[in-house]
Amino acid sequence: MSLAMILPMSAFALAASISPGPVNLVCLSSGTRYPLSQGLVFVTGATLGFVVLFVAVGLGLYSILAVVPGLKEALRWAGVAFLLYLSWRLFRDDGRLPEGGAQRAPGFMAGALLQWLNPKAWLAAASGIGAYTSGDLHQVILFAALYLPICWLSLGSWVYAGAFLRRYVYRPAVLLTVNRTLAVLLAGSCLFLLIE
Template sequence: MSVSLLLPMSAFALAASISPGPVNLVCMSSGIHYRVARGLVFVTGATLGFIALFLSVGAGLYSLLSLWPAFEVLLRWAGVAFLLYLSAKLALDNGRLAQNFNARAPGFLSGALMQWLNPKAWLASASGISAYAGANAEHTLLFAALYLPICWLSLSCWVFAGAFLKRYVANPTLLVVVNRVLALLLAVSCLFIVLD
């Protein structure tokens, strides 16, 4: 593999991982509501879930979806339902920071599942594989190896951003507003999924 592909692959992984999306918003919310360590558990699940999806797409899963359009539609609506569920949980939150920081925090499995229901993750996988790896398994594995730390660090930045914001939104009334803005952004992201 040409070393000249490493930089573009890394740049693609960074842009896809750190740009706002449903998983990033949940990471920020976790940083606000729970200890950073709990948010990083979610980040680890989301990262490994994404890498599993990425490798599956590289192995041909995305082309199988074109054979069964109904499955793609089902996947899209499952993603919308999951995001609306998360959005409703945020919107209904009372704005009080948890005293038991381990309670109700999204965990490893939530992070992994969310990536499989996240259209942004499917699009990043499909477009990244087609642009930089094609059918070459070695390129796909290298790309996944680059993606792993970049994705984890990018999502972690959102958790730390939430933890930073926690200092300024400790007031329950203000936190309700932040929660509702995040909930609205998650719900709006569903429109992009439905209209795509």
């Protein structure tokens, strides 16, 4: 595959990965609340979850959604339920930074599961596969290999942005406001999932 294909694939992966969405908001929230290492565990799970989804879509999984009645709707509602659960947890948070690992950030499996329940991830995978591959396994694998570091670095940048904000939100009242704002935004993203 030529450099002429690798550059557009990389640009697509960057635009799809770094643009705001439910996973990015959870990364930002993790950065403000927890040690970087915990936020990056979530990032790793979300990245690997997406790459596996991407390859599966490239191998034809997306076509199953058209064939199996109700599967697309079931995924949509499961995604909404999971996002609302994460929003509820964030909204209920008291604004005190956890000490000594008293609370844990969303982990590896939450990141992977969130990608599989995230219509934005399905859309990014399907449109990327459709635009840049002809269904050839080698092209799909190359695209996935490009996506892996780009997605991880993009999501990681949201965690680091949260860690940067953490310096300014160390007071419980400020962090409570940030948490509730992020919780409302995360819950609001469900509206977009329902109207797609």
